[in-house]
Amino acid sequence: MTVEPWRAETPVARGWRIVEADAAVAIAEREAIGTSARVVVWPPEGLSPALRTVDEVLWQLDRQASRFRFDSELSRIVQSSGGCFFISEGLAELIDVALAAARWTDGLVDPTVGAALVALGYDRDFTAIEERDDPATTAPAAGYHAIELNGRLLRLQPGLELDLGATAKGLGADRAAHAAHNAVGSVGGVLVSLGGDVALGGAAPRDGWPILVADDHRSGEGGATQLIRLANGAIATSSVTIRRWRRGGHELHHIVDPMTGRPAEGPWRSASVAAHCCAEANAASTAALVAGTRASSWLEQTGLPARLIARNGRVETFGDWPERDGGSVVLTPGLSGPVTARLGRRTR
Amino acid sequence: MAQQRYNESPSSAHDDHPAPRGDARVRGVSQLRRINNWTLAALLVGVGATSAAFAHSLVTTPPAPSSALSGLGSTSTARAGANGPYLSQPVATTSGSGVSSGPTTAAGTAANPSNRAQAVAISGGS
Numbered sequence: 076m077t078v079e080p081w082r083a084e085t086p087v088a089r090g091w092r093i094v095e096a097d098a099a100v101a102i103a104e105r106e107a108i109g110t111s112a113r114v115v116v117w118p119p120e121g122l123s124p125a126l127r128t129v130d131e132v133l134w135q136l137d138r139q140a141s142r143f144r145f146d147s148e149l150s151r152i153v154q155s156s157g158g159c160f161f162i163s164e165g166l167a168e169l170i171d172v173a174l175a176a177a178r179w180t181d182g183l184v185d186p187t188v189g190a191a192l193v194a195l196g197y198d199r200d201f202t203a204i205e206e207r208d209d210p211a212t213t214a215p216a217a218g219y220h221a222i223e224l225n226g227r228l229l230r231l232q233p234g235l236e237l238d239l240g241a242t243a244k245g246l247g248a249d250r251a252a253h254a255a256h257n258a259v260g261s262v263g264g265v266l267v268s269l270g271g272d273v274a275l276g277g278a279a280p281r282d283g284w285p286i287l288v289a290d291d292h293r294s295g296e297g298g299a300t301q302l303i304r305l306a307n308g309a310i311a312t313s314s315v316t317i318r319r320w321r322r323g324g325h326e327l328h329h330i331v332d333p334m335t336g337r338p339a340e341g342p343w344r345s346a347s348v349a350a351h352c353c354a355e356a357n358a359a360s361t362a363a364l365v366a367g368t369r370a371s372s373w374l375e376q377t378g379l380p381a382r383l384i385a386r387n388g389r390v391e392t393f394g395d396w397p398e399r400d401g402g403s404v405v406l407t408p409g410l411s412g413p414v415t416a417r418l419g420r421r422t423r
Numbered sequence: 424m425a426q427q428r429y430n431e432s433p434s435s436a437h438d439d440h441p442a443p444r445g446d447a448r449v450r451g452v453s454q455l456r457r458i459n460n461w462t463l464a465a466l467l468v469g470v471g472a473t474s475a476a477f478a479h480s481l482v483t484t485p486p487a488p489s490s491a492l493s494g495l496g497s498t499s500t501a502r503a504g505a506n507g508p509y510l511s512q513p514v515a516t517t518s519g520s521g522v523s524s525g526p527t528t529a530a531g532t533a534a535n536p537s538n539r540a541q542a543v544a545i546s547g548g549s
Contacts, residue, residue, distance in 0.1 A: 099508030099510075100508055100510060100514065102514055113515055115515060263507065266514060268515040271516060271517045271519060272517070273515050273517050278506075278507055280507040280509060281508065282509060282510075285510050285511070286513055286514070286515050286516065286517055287515070287516040288516075288517050290518055302513055313519055314518060314519025315519070345518075345519065347517055
């Protein structure tokens with residue numbers, strides 16, 4: 076294969092692939108934290124520093140919160156079988172945000188679902204999960220009240236397994252977008268997507284960032300997709316149609332109802348929510364799927380722009396979610412929820 | 424000013440042979456004046472050039488444009504505008520988080536060997 080000279084010399088961070096770059100915008104992608112990361116920057120000259128910064132943020136996130144890294148801070152704590160820990164500022168923020176999400180959703184999203192996921196067989200990186208004939212066991216979550224966090228002091232009950240997935244990836248996108256925008260001198264704007272959790276930093280392009288809303292971030296196809304434009308904040312989508320595996324003859328997925336310890340069985344296959352920060356957007360979209368038949372009332376109560384897709388393909392929208400393709404999702408300051416507020420307090 | 428200083432120099436005050444050495448002194452003084460003028464001119468040019476260089480670096484604040492990036496092919500999804508570009512095509516997709524089996528971040532390496540994991544992931548609800 077002939078490598079064009081400019082591509083060989085492209086000074087982007089190692090591991091990134093340039094998807095597109097022209098006079099106005101640059102887009103790069105890489106595999107990271109078990110999914111794909113995408114960074115979009117305008118003006119395009121800021122791409123290299125943005126990518127280096129995103130790499131650093133993801134590396135930190137991985138070291139702090141990965142369930143599957145034996146040397147991550149979270150793994151070391153869980154292996155200690157409970158007790159009191161003085162944790163890093165980064166992990167403290169992740170747990171603090173996870174607890175804020177749990178309180179906000181009244182436990183629909185709960186960081187103590189780690190044991191439930193392990194019992195279902197999601198005890199390793201997803202790509203390493205193999206089909207097994209023995210039935211999965213269920214382990215209802217212990218409940219977020221079992222976690223005590225005071226600043227950087229964490230107290231865990233013995234046997235508690237944490238999974239920060241519902242908020243950590245979103246918070247990672249928030250951190251990355253913010254840091255990348257700083258890295259480019261706060262010029263222009265940055266979009267960071269971690270497996271479909273999208274956070275924005277800086278100024279949006281004219282008429283907002285055009286974002287496709289879909290079930291699976293790799294497909295981008297199907298009748299339920301919609302193009303929206305986002306000028307600020309973040310957007311996240313949760314879906315039960317992906318990250319599925321078979322165990323004991325049953326198909327399982329990773330959106331777990333903390334109350335039952337089983338995969339959520341509501342009428343919705345996908346939920347997309349826009350919020351002022353991606354951690355909040357992801358918490359809300361996950362909560363909507365777990366809420367099942369109560370999802371509509373819960374989303375209406377938040378006031379956030381949201382879109383649900385039922386298992387039969389029916390689409391239902393909430394808040395100021397645009398009906399038409401290409402419409403803008405508008406986030407007013409009043410829509411800032413408790414997760415965003417928590418994040419703001421910690422970063423000040 | 425410079426000439427006066429040279430005239431008041433100790434060597435001129437204790438000169439035992441002023442007549443034969445007078446011309447030499449005048450030539451020396453003239454030479455020194457010329458050198459001084461050239462030094463002054465060089466200093467002025469140097470200060471000017473340095474100021475210009477600083478001013479230039481202050482004006483071009485963002486990261487230096489990458490020649491490699493500017494050579495990339497465009498898919499014409501964007502055109503520059505006064506308040507940022509207008510992007511006509513989607514630049515990202517929000518969806519349930521798919522799975523990749525590729526490597527983790529550039530710096531990340533180790534996954535749990537007992538789990539035979541090839542990549543690390545923040546799992547859970549999305």
